[in-house]
Amino acid sequence: MPERPGAVFAMAPENVPYVFPPRLLARLRDHLDLDPALVAHDLTAPRVREALARAEVLVTGWGCPRLDAAALDAAPRLRAVLHAAGSVKGFATAEVWRRGIVVSSAADANALPVAEYTLAMILLTGKDVFARREELRARRGLPHGAIVPGIGNHGRRVGVVGASRVGRRLIELLRPHDLAVALADPYVDAAGARRLGVPLLPLDELLRTSDVVTLHAPETPGTRHLIGARELALMPTGAVLVNTARGALVDQDALVAELRTGRLSAVLDVTDPEPLPAGSPLFDLPGAFVTPHLAGSQGNEVARLGRTVVEEAARLAAGDPLRHAVDPATLDRTA
Incomplete structure (x- = not known):
């Protein structure tokens, strides 16, 4: 079995159990080597910096910190961002694309x-x-x-x-x-x-x-x-x-x-x-x-976003192209 890529959660910690309920989390860990107890809401925390130094993948979601040059410098091995939500505009800076990091989004879900x-x-x-x-x-x-x-x-x-x-x-x-x-x-x-x-x-x-x-x-x-x-x-x-x-x-x-x-x-x-x-x-x-911005994924619908990320993680671990990769050339006219 190939070695699993190292990964770190980067999102609001309280959202992780909704996006990745136990069975989905177990499937995610089949493909990525990550500590579910470590959720990076602040990329400058010492324990987070230590994990980022080894990470090849960030699993992101609502509340993801901004991925600017300083954040990416702390993750020199990073090659993919798997986003368990819709738009990536709020956190993915131009530096992400400049460094050739592939970004996937659960926007379709x-x-x-x-x-x-x-x-x-x-x-x-x-x-x-x-x-x-x-x-x-x-x-x-x-x-x-x-x-x-x-x-x-x-x-x-x-x-x-x-x-x-x-x-x-x-x-x-x-x-x-x-x-x-x-x-x-x-x-x-x-x-x-x-x-x-x-x-x-x-x-x-x-x-x-x-x-x-x-x-x-x-x-x-x-x-x-x-x-x-x-x-x-x-x-x-x-x-x-x-x-x-x-x-x-x-x-x-x-x-x-x-x-x-x-x-x-x-x-x-x-x-x-x-x-x-x-x-x-x-x-x-x-x-x-x-209504209070509830048309998007809520309640049991949120796990659909996690399932998309699990499927993308499986492709990444197998060396296959990501199905939901974000095209930076179209970001100016997409959500």
């Missing part, structure tokens, strides 16, 4: 629960569930069995902004439903849209023609306030904006102003700032349904 949450919200808003529930609570009863006009998911138009991992998974999940789905993404051409099975529209046209607009673009300088007052005004009366991407994609002041008119509604799992200040009007506006 994390995309699924976000797409599932989004699908659920699209279907629920189609039934006007949130407003009807509030009306039921306020009136302590509503007529049962009567047809409610103006609601329903038959032929409802859904506009997906961004063919990211989440955007693509959502398009797959929407396919069995009787919905009309379209895509806006400047990096997708007509042939790419055909492969996804959806029409490609300019953003303005998608906004004008969608009953639901759901955001799945990355946060970049070019996407900040991608949806502002002008874009919100293009959306038809009664439309819903869903944001499970990044809060900065939406001009929040403009959204609050539009929600106050009652013309639109919004489902927001992300906000700007995050978390919201206690006095934010989004807590009280009847057209806003806000």
Whole structure:
């Protein structure tokens, strides 16, 4: 049996048992030589520095310290970073790529629960569930069995902004439903849209023609306030904006102003700032349904991220290419 590469956990220590429950941890240790009791949240601690000096692999996750030149100097044998979460932008500096260290991410695994949450919200808003529930609570009863006009998911138009991992998974999940789905993404051409099975529209046209607009673009300088007052005004009366991407994609002041008119509604799992200040009007506006950034992996879903890392560790130990390697050339336009 080949010698296992030395490895160190680098993440928030409290997350390790969720990401790697006992059976997964045992499988991970089949492929990597690591001490599960040593979790590096601070790369300068003496015991951590000693382990880093021997490490070929970092197993990272939420709370990973920044991998700058000083941190990497302490890990001269490092050749791979296996990230048990989505984006690596928060910790992987340019120095990682300059040194030829391969980075793998569990972003594909994390995309699924976000797409599932989004699908659920699209279907629920189609039934006007949130407003009807509030009306039921306020009136302590509503007529049962009567047809409610103006609601329903038959032929409802859904506009997906961004063919990211989440955007693509959502398009797959929407396919069995009787919905009309379209895509806006400047990096997708007509042939790419055909492969996804959806029409490609300019953003303005998608906004004008969608009953639901759901955001799945990355946060970049070019996407900040991608949806502002002008874009919100293009959306038809009664439309819903869903944001499970990044809060900065939406001009929040403009959204609050539009929600106050009652013309639109919004489902927001992300906000700007995050978390919201206690006095934010989004807590009280009847057209806003806000959740605390829970669309991504939660509870038993978190172990799916660990499983991805275990599979990548097996490939690494066997000398095979990593399946989920991050391409630094596309980082400026991915999450």
